[in-house]
Amino acid sequence: MQDVVQWLKDNGDLKVIDEPLDVELEIPHIAYIEVKTDESRPILFTKPINKRLDIVYDMPVLMNIFANKALTEKIFAKHPDKVAEGIDKLLKLKPPSGFIEKLKMIPELFALKNVFPKRSKVRGECQQVVIPKAEVDLDKLPILKTWEEDGGAFITMGQVYTKSLDGGMQNLGMYRLQQYDKNHLGMHWQIHKDASHFFDQYQKAGKKMPVTIAIGGDPLYIWCGQAPMPHGMFEMLLYGFVRGKKAQLVKSITNDIYIPKDVDIVIEGFVDPLKMEIEGPFGDHTGYYTLKEPYPVMEIETITMKDKPVFQATVVGKPPLEDKYMGWATERIFLPMLKPMAPDLIDYYMPENGVFHNLILGKMKTLYKGHAQQFMHAFWGVGQMSFVKHAIFVNEDAPELSDDLAITEYILNRLDPKKILITQGIIDALDHTANETLVGGKLGVDATSSEVKEGVKTLLDDKTLLNKMQMLDEHILELKQYFTHTKNPICVITVNKTESMKNLIERVSILGENIKLLIIVDKKNNDINEPYMLIWRVVNNIDAQRDITLKPFIIIDGTNKSKLDGFTREWPGDTFCTKEILDSLQERKLIDIDEAFIKKFGLLPFEN
Ligand SMILES: Cc1cc2nc3c(=O)[nH]c(=O)nc-3n(C[C@H](O)[C@H](O)[C@H](O)COP(=O)(O)O)c2cc1C
Incomplete structure (x- = not known):
């Protein structure tokens, strides 16, 4: 792919916006909204500016390259399932038993010759322009500030290339990079990631760590950067x-x-292991701000670029976003790599509103008692899969995992508190819910058995049940039951929380005849009629060990936690758009959204 912009014009229905637009909030807000629409397209902003700093940039900003499934497939030049098939074949390669078998293997082995990157001695087109250290100025790049409360501007689609201290391993990771000033960037490689492991080695040796960050080029580099490759394998092989x-x-x-x-664009420099700076806050792909934390800092030695560079960026926040489509490809392609550790795994699915690490569904051929539990532990023990907080396993007879309604029915008909495993394990560095960072609750649901016998004994209509509950606890404001035709209808209530939900749980626990599964959310910023965002909220907001009660029925406390709950960490806020920006973009016809859209995706705080 020589010229990505031309390629997107030809293949991706590229939207081009020529109006001067601010890199602070305006451009990110347009991209954020675009990718939530049914006709999501990539966008080229040809005239980025920074009003606050009075800058007119001389390169365009390209966003939403992975705008939809069709485009993602075109970027791969094949369906991700086809890539998975190729990987599956490789993993199953056996020594050939005869001449014919040997001949059959040739195409597969021939394909492998392309895996190893070719290193050239001459300069590349990314080095047509070389900016020496004294002239380095990050303000010349249209680096975006996505959210009002972000700690600054962040490079969001940087390919971060690093190598181990002994030079034996090279890595490409996609980590956000905060701009501190004209020549310093914050390296947000989380503690579990490969670049962070390399950083440890340099830190222990007291040596400066070389880092090179690339922006742009073939969009597949970006996808490779976020792919959860096993430690030590250079993503360029993939x-x-x-x-x-x-x-x-x-x-x-x-x-x-x-x-x-x-x-x-290429940004080269060194990270001094003795220097850490506060990074963030940053509105992240969880839909919450990640809190300020110290991270290593890179000092820039030089910036090089093509003659006419294009600055690629993405927006993260509440789902659905561009990472939905990157994640879809990752999910498909990594299926065969999960099978060696879980051979009877048929398929898995990471719903976008579970923001990848908060919810996973797995379909398996169940062979023995405890098989699903074995899978839970396997998933929680391997690579980045170990960050998954909530895992639900279903049997091979279950519907398609991505058929949201059918699979939910299937699970609810098999949900049995005795088959729920609540334990503790490693969690994503971004998780905000656990009482301490990096370690928290895990929920595993074994829904592989046949249907449970008992449903709700006396099913009440929403109004009657609400009245009954309100008599028990005055914090309850609304109630809606979902999937009442299943053995475990989901009863959702919203509350005005002024005390720990433990009290409410105790008060309503006499309702075992009417409720089998109760979910509590705050009234503030939740819409009881929007299951998509309710799921997003609940799986984001809970630590299974603290927030799930199994007796006398299942109760999930999806409210925000605070000192009312004995929670001592800071609870971050949601990522919200800035109303004045939305109004101004709408007035200028740069976006076209209505109240329903704003509410559906939680773009603005709710006026409860
Ligand atoms: C849009 C986007 C932004 C990301 N930002 C970060 C980040 O700031 N820090 C981080 O550690 N991982 C981030 N990730 C996830 C990593 O890219 C991913 O875990 C990758 O596999 C890490 O590679 P590594 O294992 O080689 O370190 C991001 C992923 C995406 C799709």
């Missing part, structure tokens, strides 16, 4: 495998890290 041609790499000018020759 690139070569998917593309069917070797990644073409050139050496950075001021260090010996190799980067793809066709990227648009």
